[in-house]
Amino acid sequence: MVKKEVETVGKQVIFTQSRLMDFLTCERLEWYKYRATGVGVEVVAKEDFFLEGEFGHYALHHWYKNPPHGLMLRENMVKRIKGMMDDLGEINPEDYERKEMKLAAMVGACHAYKVKYKDDFKKYEILFTEEQFEIDIEGITFRGKLDLGVKERETGDEGFVEHKFVSSFSSKNYEVLPLNLQQLIYTLGFKQITGKYPKWYIWNMIKKSQLRRTGTKPKKGEAVAHPEPLIQYESRVQQQYIEEPDKMFLRTPPRLVEANALEELRKMVAYHLASWVTLSGGKEIPAMRFSSCEGRYGSVCPFGPACVAQMAGHKDGWNSGECSGLYRKKVVQHPELEGGDKE
Secondary structure, X not given: OHHHHHHOOOOOOEEOHHHHHXXXXXXXXXXXXXXXXXXXXXXXXXXXXXXXXXXXXXXXXXXXXXXXXXXOOHHHHHHHHHHHHHHOOOOOXXXXXXXXXXXXXXXXXXXXXXXXXXXXXXXXXXXXXXXEEEEEEOOEEEEEEEXXXXXXXXXXXEEEEEEEEEOOOOHHHHHOHHXXXXXXXXXXXHHHHHOOOXXXXXXXEEEOOOOOOOOOOOOOOOOOOOOOOHHHHHHHHHHHHXXXXXXXXXXXXXXXXXXXXXXXXXXXXXXXXXXXXXXXXXXXXXXXXXXXXXXXXXXXXXXXXXXXXHHOXXXXXXXXXXXXXXXXXXXXXXXXXXXXXXX
């Protein structure tokens, strides 16, 4: 039923697991991010965690794409950071320094990662890294990118590894991992890439350091601050990871792939896609889900100002006068799948 309805839209519909999760979070959130203006709009001020995740994936990609010893040179990582910071455009000095500090901490974390997991190349044959896939679920095209595909040298079993840069981790997350939409869709993606289902999957988690750069504020009696050199701060962070590896690195035990779970996935995704097709057929901006305006731990939806403006009758919200400078039209609908391998 879903396929027939989608065909009436008149063009190929592309989804990612992130887009589906946004739709399940709030119908209007998905509309803003993927359908407003035809390709969606984005928040101009890039969140710190997006930068940290983008950089961390870049570094680990280059580590695993160059076996048997890996390649993750500081010179290249620093160049990458400079490019990322330049792409931010004009931001206030405080935000710039904070983002620069967090990315320097990521350099320290990645250098320590090489020490912690130097035996990965002995344990695994690297099948692919940052590989894109495309699958069909009930007439909807799902695209995504798998972080790492490997084959165990001892057993010959194949699986995939997803890198996660997190503020904290808990064993409770592992208990519900089989319910994670990303791993279910990525399991299907693994088969599209390799021709067979993976035996297992692992979440490879790197905890972000809470160490702070010293000297960013003037000392008592001094007029100016004397911030710690970034390379020195980066070294302190690296040492923290080396001294406390069990606190800073965690790999979940391999979770076996269950065939029945994949069938249930198809049924549930089809159900939610049918809802999306119904809602996307109208010309009106979809209703917001009020329970999602405020997130956990005091976080709020970044499109909150747009919704406030839209409810007041000011255009589509994001393009209203009071939201000037907050949002911009995206270049492509799914930028996370664009760009390829940047050296």
